[in-house]
């Protein structure tokens with residue numbers, strides 16, 4: 140049996156017995172006062188006190204341990220309960236029993252940790268001693284765990300269960316196509332042209348002869364046909380508004396991660412073969428200029444990566 144790694148202070152109380160039952164739940168208590176975890180440890184230290192808890196949480200969110208989990212603490216006025224549950228004393232700041240946001244966060248974290256280490260797959264509150272979460276007042280005439288934690292118990296149950304079973308990461312949505320932008324009505328496939336701008340060190344790839352024509356009137360140099368494209372898998376073109384870089388990717392996930400993160404989606408900027416051909420297009424990145432380059436030429440990859448500081452980012456897509 141293990142103890143919580145979330146503990147930052149330990150003072151073992153003599154008020155305990157060997158645990159002889161399997162841990163099946165948790166009993167949150169309130170301190171009926173705003174004690175630090177050190178003060179709480181001080182209170183549980185003398186045998187004359189005849190009381191203890193497994194853990195304590197201060198209003199600053201720090202977690203203390205007074206009774207290791209393989210021992211039964213003396214917290215809930217019930218040997219039956221304390222043998223089967225881990226008990227947690229939480230500092231409260233007023234007579235309603237309000238606990239701080241930091242204490243709440245630590246309570247949730249500690250409960251999740253206790254569940255995970257003890258094989259408790261989900262928690263519930265049944266309103267009686269049969270629930271995974273129980274209250275002190277089910278076993279004795281006491282206000283514990285106070286009005287605040289009583290009212291928040293359903294939220295506690297929900298939050299623990301949500302963290303024990305995090306929702307799967309949703310499938311990325313397809314990129315939003317902005318109507319009327321780049322290449323929407325134009326014929327794709329055929330040749331991918333490569334241009335170079337010596338003023339900002341950027342390469343641009345486009346299948347659009349009209350775009351080539353207009354760029355050549357500006358700062359751009361023609362570097363010829365970079366590769367030939369099938370019309371199978373769309374390559375998404377993105378523009379980085381901060382660095383001025385362009386990116387071409389067939390990954391919807393990458394596209395969606397980029398969009399809104401300095402990158403603007405410019406439309407379908409070419410096509411890749413659906414199968415791995417013998418003409419891969421390599422993707423390179425230059426961290427100094429913060430620019431990407433794509434090339435079908437393996438010797439260019441070799442020269443740029445060994446002599447000019449570029450990093451290979453692997454195969455981007457396939458030409459024909």
Ligand SMILES: [Zn+2]
Nearest residue numbers: 168169275283
């Ligand atoms: Zn209590």
